Amino acid sequence: xxxxxxxxxxxxxxxxxxxxxxxxxxxxxxxxxxxxxxxxxxxxxxxxxxxxxxxxxxxxxxxxxxxxxxxxxxxxxxxxxxxxxxxxxxxxxxxxxxxxxxxxxxxxxxxxxxxxxxxxxxxxxxxxxxxxxxxxxxxxxx
Amino acid sequence: xxxxxxxxxxxxxxxxxxxxxxxxxxxxxxxxxxxxxxxxxxxxxxxxxxxxxxxxxxxxxxxxxxxxxxxxxxxxxxxxxxxxxxxxxxxxxxxxxxxxxxxxxxxxxxxxxxxxxxxxxxxxxxxxxxxxxxxxxxxxxxxxxxxxxxxxxxxxxxxxxxxxxxxxxxxxxxxxxxxxxxxxxxxxxxxxxxxxxxxxxxxxxxxxxxxxxxxxxxxxxxxxxxxxxxxxxxxxxxxxxxxxxxxxxxxxxxxxxxxxxxxxxxxxxxxxxxxxxxxxxxxxxxxxxxxxxxxxxxxxxxxxxxxxxxxxxxxxxxxxxxxxxxxxxxxxxxxxxxxxxxxxxxxxxxxxxxxxxxxxxxxxxxxxxxxxxxxxxxxxxxxxxxxxxxxxxxxxxxxxxxxxxxxxxxxxxxxxxxxxxxxxxxxxxxxxxxxxxxxxxxxxxxxxxxxxxxxxxxxxxxxxxxxxxxxxxxxxxxxxxxxxxxxxxxxxxxxxxxxxxxxxxxxxxxxxxxxxxxxxxxxxxxxxxxxxxxxxxxxxxxxxxxxxxxxxxxxxxxxxxxxxxxxxxxxxxxxxxxxxxxxxxxxxxxxxxxxxxxxxxxxxxxxxxxxxxxxxxxxxxxxxxxxxxxxxxxxxxxxxxxxxxxxxxxxxxxxxxxxxxxxxxxxxxxxxxxxxxxxxxxxx
Ligand code: FES
Numbered sequence: 001x002x003x004x005x006x007x008x009x010x011x012x013x014x015x016x017x018x019x020x021x022x023x024x025x026x027x028x029x030x031x032x033x034x035x036x037x038x039x040x041x042x043x044x045x046x047x048x049x050x051x052x053x054x055x056x057x058x059x060x061x062x063x064x065x066x067x068x069x070x071x072x073x074x075x076x077x078x079x080x081x082x083x084x085x086x087x088x089x090x091x092x093x094x095x096x097x098x099x100x101x102x103x104x105x106x107x108x109x110x111x112x113x114x115x116x117x118x119x120x121x122x123x124x125x126x127x128x129x130x131x132x133x134x135x136x137x138x139x140x141x142x
Numbered sequence: 143x144x145x146x147x148x149x150x151x152x153x154x155x156x157x158x159x160x161x162x163x164x165x166x167x168x169x170x171x172x173x174x175x176x177x178x179x180x181x182x183x184x185x186x187x188x189x190x191x192x193x194x195x196x197x198x199x200x201x202x203x204x205x206x207x208x209x210x211x212x213x214x215x216x217x218x219x220x221x222x223x224x225x226x227x228x229x230x231x232x233x234x235x236x237x238x239x240x241x242x243x244x245x246x247x248x249x250x251x252x253x254x255x256x257x258x259x260x261x262x263x264x265x266x267x268x269x270x271x272x273x274x275x276x277x278x279x280x281x282x283x284x285x286x287x288x289x290x291x292x293x294x295x296x297x298x299x300x301x302x303x304x305x306x307x308x309x310x311x312x313x314x315x316x317x318x319x320x321x322x323x324x325x326x327x328x329x330x331x332x333x334x335x336x337x338x339x340x341x342x343x344x345x346x347x348x349x350x351x352x353x354x355x356x357x358x359x360x361x362x363x364x365x366x367x368x369x370x371x372x373x374x375x376x377x378x379x380x381x382x383x384x385x386x387x388x389x390x391x392x393x394x395x396x397x398x399x400x401x402x403x404x405x406x407x408x409x410x411x412x413x414x415x416x417x418x419x420x421x422x423x424x425x426x427x428x429x430x431x432x433x434x435x436x437x438x439x440x441x442x443x444x445x446x447x448x449x450x451x452x453x454x455x456x457x458x459x460x461x462x463x464x465x466x467x468x469x470x471x472x473x474x475x476x477x478x479x480x481x482x483x484x485x486x487x488x489x490x491x492x493x494x495x496x497x498x499x500x501x502x503x504x505x506x507x508x509x510x511x512x513x514x515x516x517x518x519x520x521x522x523x524x525x526x527x528x529x530x531x532x533x534x535x536x537x538x539x540x541x542x543x544x545x546x547x548x549x550x551x552x553x554x555x556x557x558x559x560x561x562x563x564x565x566x567x568x569x570x571x572x573x574x575x576x577x578x579x580x581x582x583x584x585x586x587x588x589x590x591x592x593x594x595x596x597x598x599x600x601x602x603x604x605x606x607x608x609x610x611x612x613x614x615x616x617x618x619x620x621x622x623x624x625x626x627x628x629x630x631x632x633x634x635x636x637x638x639x640x641x642x643x644x645x646x647x648x649x650x651x652x653x654x655x656x657x658x659x660x661x662x663x664x665x666x667x668x669x670x671x672x673x674x675x676x677x678x679x680x681x682x683x684x685x686x687x688x689x690x691x692x693x694x695x696x697x698x699x700x701x702x703x704x705x706x707x708x709x710x711x712x713x714x715x716x717x718x719x720x721x722x723x724x725x726x727x728x729x730x731x732x733x734x735x736x737x738x739x740x741x742x743x744x745x746x747x748x749x750x751x752x753x754x755x756x757x758x759x760x761x762x763x764x765x766x767x768x769x770x771x772x773x774x775x776x777x778x779x780x781x782x783x784x785x786x787x788x789x790x791x792x793x794x795x796x797x798x799x800x801x802x803x804x805x806x807x808x809x810x811x812x813x814x815x816x817x818x819x820x821x822x823x824x825x826x
Contacts (some may be wrong), residue, residue: 009624010821017232018701019681025230028259039820040260041280043808044745048792050668052811060821076679076701077791078765084796112701113683119264 009063009129011038013122014053016045016080019070019111026115035126038066045069046107048051048094051091054105058095061138067107068121074111086135087110103128104135162288165221166280167212169203171258178262179273184227187277195219204234209241216245223247223287225518227255227280248292250744250807255279274308278820285819289812295741296785296790300386300492300734305330305581307378308675310338311357311717312709312724313497314364319728320495320742321369325735328489329364330392331374332670335450337361338499342433342523344530344537346717347580348611354532358449365451372452377670379486380764384789385704386740388491396482398443398457407475415477417445417453421468425618429461435524437542438534443468443478448532493731494678496688498671498711500756502575503558503664507565511554513661516632517543518639521557521663522577529584529683543637547589552641553578554627555598557798558664567664569685572714574662575602579612581660582620594620595625595654597643605716623652630659665714676707687713698727703740706731745790745807749781753802756780760803788822 015021021042027034043049046069054065067088069081086106092102106125110118166188170176181199182507183447194447196219200208203226214222226238231254239249257276265272302325306317309331317329329336330357340346341361343353364370373392382393405414421443433447442462443455455477457468462480468476505521506514513519518541520528531537541548555578558566575598580596601622603612616622629642632654641654667686675682680700681689688707691699698706708727709720734740747769756779761769768787774780795805804810 012817012820021230022232022681025232025256025259027749028230028261028263031263031266033266034264036261036265036268036275039275039282040256041282041813041816041820043792043813045791045793048796048805048808050796050810052810053817056814057817057821062817062821070681074681077789077793078679080765080791080793083763083793086196087796111684112681112689128295 005100007134009037009126009134010061011064011066011125011129012057012062013038013066013068014046014049015040015067016069016076017042018045018064018076019074019109020068020110020118023068023110023114023118026113027118028115030115032116032119032124037126038122039130041060042073045075045077045080047075047077049084049087051087054091058100058104058135058137061135063105063132063135063138064125066121066125067105068118069107071109071111077097085088101132103132146722160222162193163195163220163222164284165212165215165219165224165285166191166194166198166284167203167208167215167224167228168197168199168257168280169208169225169226170199170201170202171228175228175258175262178266178269179257179276180269183273184276184280188280188284191281191284194284196221203228204237209237209244212238212241213245216242216247221247223251223253223290225253225255225280225283225287226264227257227276227283229258230254230256230260233680250293251287251290253283253287253290255283281823282816282819285815286812289809289815291806292745293806293811296746297741298386298786299739300737301388301490302326302735302738303328303489303491304493304495304731304735305388305390305489306495306497308338308497308499308709308711309336309364309372309374310497310499310709311340311360311501312711312720313338313495314360315724316495316497316708316728316731317370318360318364318367319725321367323732323736324369325732326369326371328371328373328491330376330378331372331679331752332377333446334375334397334454334456335446336364336374337447337449337451338371339523340717341447341449344526345535345580345584347576348605348607350580350583354449361449361451374452374454375456375502378674380678383490384702384742385734386492388494388704390489390491390494392487392489394485394487395454396459396484397454398459398462398479398482399455400479401452401454401478405475410476412476413476415454416475417454417455418475419445420471420473421455421478424466424467424471426467427463429458434534435527437527439523443704456571477722492708492735493706495706495708495724495727495731496674496678496680496700496711497708497727498674498688499668500665500710500714501668503567503659503666505558505663508558508561510629511557511627511659511661512632513637516630516637516639518539518548518632518637518657518660519630519659519661521661522574522581523663525547525581525660529581529588537588539585541637546657549589549591550593550595550656550658551585552595552597552627552639552654552656552659553581553662554641554659555596556626556664557661557663560599561664567666567685569664569714570602571603571664573716574664576605576608576611576716578660578662579603579615582615583618586618586620595641595656596622597641598622598624599626600624605718607614623647624819625652638715667711669820678702680705680707683713687711698723698730701758704731704734727805742808743790745792745805746785746788747783747790747792747794748804748806749783750802750804751780754780755798755800755802757799760798764795765791765793
């Protein structure tokens with residue numbers, strides 16, 4: 001999905017192996033179509049997600065970051081997603097305080113059986129970022 | 143400790159000292175990938191990615207010649223790592239790790255770029271976008287492969303015991319198979335008896351064997367099997383550990399009655415419950431009997447049904463008033479203990495089979511059919527009891543309102559199944575067509591002149607001899623009306639029912655007066671399925687059924703290694719399919735036990751001692767108590783990992799403020815390299 005001046009959003013998706021990565025695979029076998037503007041990094045659990053990974057992505061010029069894990073109560077490691085959700089919550093408020101639109105960071109919960117939901121989530125995220133336009137951080141480094 | 147320290151340093155040295163030489167292999171997967179993206183352009187691109195010294199494509203990289211390309215290239219080009227851009231690692235990572243190993247590299251030096259499930263299949267109409275995404279995915283994978291370390295899977299011993307949760311026909315079959323394979327098996331059942339739903343059925347289709355007659359011998363076998371420890375009226379309370387060594391905490395619910403063995407252990411010789419039943423008549427509390435679908439009374443002290451295994455009375459403490467009459471009636475056997483409390487017990491097993499069964503969908507939610515509003519509308523499990531010789535009416539079908547024999551009975555199929563209104567279930571419950579045909583046959587057999595009217599959407603008689611059975615029921619005189627029932631109303635005087643539907647064959651509305659309606663209600667996961675599956679870390683599908691590891695290639699496995707599924711809890715299925723799956727699950731569960739050891743993926747946390755400040759925050763975060771603080775030589779504290787407990791989630795690594803945790807295979811530099819490769823276009 002290219003913008004008017006040929007700009008395409010760069011969106012990083014960080015997903016857990018057990019639910020959201022599997023859900024994304026299921027979207028594939030079901031041939032659910034969604035925009036290709038996302039690149040995936042797989043971790044075993046969203047609990048592994050160091051907020052610095054996200055900061056690094058934004059510093060590198062990511063226009064958006066999607067974090068996706070198991071539903072609460074479904075984490076393969078019991079509670080990694082609770083811990084991660086807390087961190088995301090804090091990180092979002094820090095981003096906001098810094099004057100950065102926290103809609104660029106989104107956390108969702110997609111289970112291994114929710115292929116259609118994964119396609120929808122990615123579609124939504126791409127739309128949000130398209131509406132927001134390029135990340136202001138990119139402009140700073142120019 | 144010194145060990146860990148040097149290991150991490152060594153690994154990091156290895157990762158950084160060696161100039162990475164990565165080989166990239168792009169799979170066409172027939173036209174699955176090559177039909178969408180421009181493979182040639184991808185290969186040309188891959189050759190320009192930093193550290194890539196070899197790139198080639200092939201029709202099917204997972205095939206034997208495809209894998210040989212990997213092993214050959216490793217040797218010829220002296221690769222330090224491999225990347226395959228193909229399907230999902232969840233499908234073929236093991237295959238390509240093996241190929242990488244055969245080429246002489248450590249198997250963990252392999253990384254996969256998923257360009258099919260998360261590429262061509264989801265961007266079929268955007269070849270350019272999919273091609274760009276595939277290039278990026280390869281660049282990201284190469285960045286990680288460049289930093290991958292040698293790892294050794296951890297081999298752990300497997301406890302020579304298994305657990306089966308749920309003792310319906312699926313759980314019983316699985317337990318018998320495991321026990322016969324020489325494995326000590328704990329069979330856990332929440333109810334006071336084994337047997338499950340099948341023990342409530344009268345006959346089974348299409349053979350019309352009596353359900354109890356084929357089930358009871360199996361129940362007796364289970365009760366007698368030397369290797370089976372029967373734990374009825376038990377629930378799983380907590381689960382720790384992983385494949386090979388699950389530590390399961392079981393709750394023995396207080397049943398108020400000592401078995402003979404328990405009495406013996408307490409020094410009451412010759413005492414304990416022998417099932418004589420002297421206690422039951424004296425009990426003054428009367429409650430509906432759930433085994434009889436509430437259509438028969440039950441005392442507060444009861445046996446679950448006449449053929450219970452084990453033969454043991456149970457007190458329902460929710461309704462017991464502790465009057466003590468049963469204690470007196472029991473007398474010298476001293477079997478009754480009204481002060482009994484729940485007990486917890488831990489057992490260790492190597493593998494687990496979940497066979498949690500199903501419940502009936504509360505079909506009263508579909509208000510238009512009048513269930514629980516009109517006396518003569520019953521669900522099919524209630525009908526089973528009403529036609530069963532051991533049921534509340536001794537097998538005489540009578541209608542609940544007046545005890546009269548019905549002459550016109552309507553069967554409503556798909557009652558709550560295949561329902562997209564949001565009230566019912568979207569799925570087909572799979573065995574209702576067949577048991578409704580069976581019901582039609584049974585009432586024809588029992589009541590001369592009766593007419594069964596079957597309202598159906600389509601008859602799904604897909605099994606062996608099922609279609610033949612369908613023809614037989616047609617010949618026997620059942621009337622088939624294709625159409626969904628819109629509404630059922632009761633005549634307040636006669637209590638007869640008016641069934642309103644559309645006959646879609648004849649294209650006309652119908653108003654049919656009948657004496658009784660049977661709703662072939664949908665099935666849904668049993669009440670505590672969700673709680674139990676979460677204890678074992680098993681995922682579920684949208685409808686709450688347990689999720690198998692792969693719908694076609696691994697239908698008994700789950701996402702938790704060492705935990706298997708059998709029976710309806712994985713999705714509606716009839717008895718033959720249930721038993722087949724149970725045998726499959728038992729066989730799968732016995733394999734690690736017979737091998738005696740399993741290999742665990744070595745994604746353990748490691749402490750980088752020189753960075754660890756000994757703050758101990760990670761210690762509390764770890765859900766498995768795998769981390770602890772120990773004294774450091776020269777003073778202070780340092781974190782230590784117990785590898786045997788670490789499952790590799792990385793929650794500690796995500797939190798450590800000092801960056802002192804090295805998560806093997808998902809280490810911070812490896813993840814950052816992926817992020818940089820994506821966003822900075824591969825610049826180092
Ligand atoms: S494994 Fe999915 S969030 Fe923890």
